[in-house]
Amino acid sequence: MIREYKKEDKKQIDDIGQLIKSDYIFKESEQSKCLVFEENNIVVGFMVYLQTEDNVEIYDIAVKEEYQQNAIGTKLLTYLELAIQASCSKIILEVRSDNEKAISFYLGKGFIKKAVRKKYYQDGENALIMIKELW
Numbered sequence: 001m002i003r004e005y006k007k008e009d010k011k012q013i014d015d016i017g018q019l020i021k022s023d024y025i026f027k028e029s030e031q032s033k034c035l036v037f038e039e040n041n042i043v044v045g046f047m048v049y050l051q052t053e054d055n056v057e058i059y060d061i062a063v064k065e066e067y068q069q070n071a072i073g074t075k076l077l078t079y080l081e082l083a084i085q086a087s088c089s090k091i092i093l094e095v096r097s098d099n100e101k102a103i104s105f106y107l108g109k110g111f112i113k114k115a116v117r118k119k120y121y122q123d124g125e126n127a128l129i130m131i132k133e134l135w
Contacts, residue, residue, distance in 0.1 A: 002079045005034035005046070012036075012043035016062045024060075032059060035079065037072045045072040047080065056084055058093040077109055081134065090133050097126040106130050 005013070010026055013036070017024030026034070026048070037045035045063035049056050058080075063072045081091070095102045097116065107113075111130040120127035 001038050002035055002076060003038060005036055009034075009036055009043050009046075013046050016043065016046060016064055017060065019062050019065065020060055035076055037063070037076055039067070045076060047076045049080065051084060051088065055088050055090045055092055056080065058091060061093075073105060074109065085134055089135055090131055092129065092131050094120075094127045094129050096121060097128045103128065103130075106132075 005028075007028075010028075013026040013034070014024060017026060026046075028034075032048055032050045035047045035049075036043045044067040046060070047058060048060040049058045061073055061076060063070075084091075091111075093106070093111070094117065095106065097103075103113075107130075109132065111132045113128055114131045115129040117127040117129065119125070
C-alpha cells in the first residue's frame, strides 16, 4: 500500500535510506513530500520529492533489499506520475553516474539522460541528471 509519510515512519525510512548513503537521515520539510510503500505494517520503500509549479524533482527513492525486484520502485513512481500528471510536465532527478542499477531502472521508466554534474559527490563521482517528460 502506498501512502503519505507519518512521523512514526522516520526510523524505518532512515534504515532504508542507508542503502542510498551510509549516513542517511530523512529530514521533514514543508516543501518536500514523502510517499512510503507499506507491506504488513512495515515500510519497505519510500520516495522523497519536491513538487514545484510545473515539475517534480525526486530527491530519494529506496526499497529494502529483500523487497527489490518486486516492482515497488515502479509502483511508487507510477503513483507519483498519476498524482501529478495534470499539473506537472516533467520529473527530474539526479543519480550517481556509477549507479548502473538505478540508471537502468530510470531509463526503463522513460527517463532520458539530460546532463552531467562533474565531480558532484564528495568522493568525486559525477551526478547524472535525468528527466522524464510527461506532456
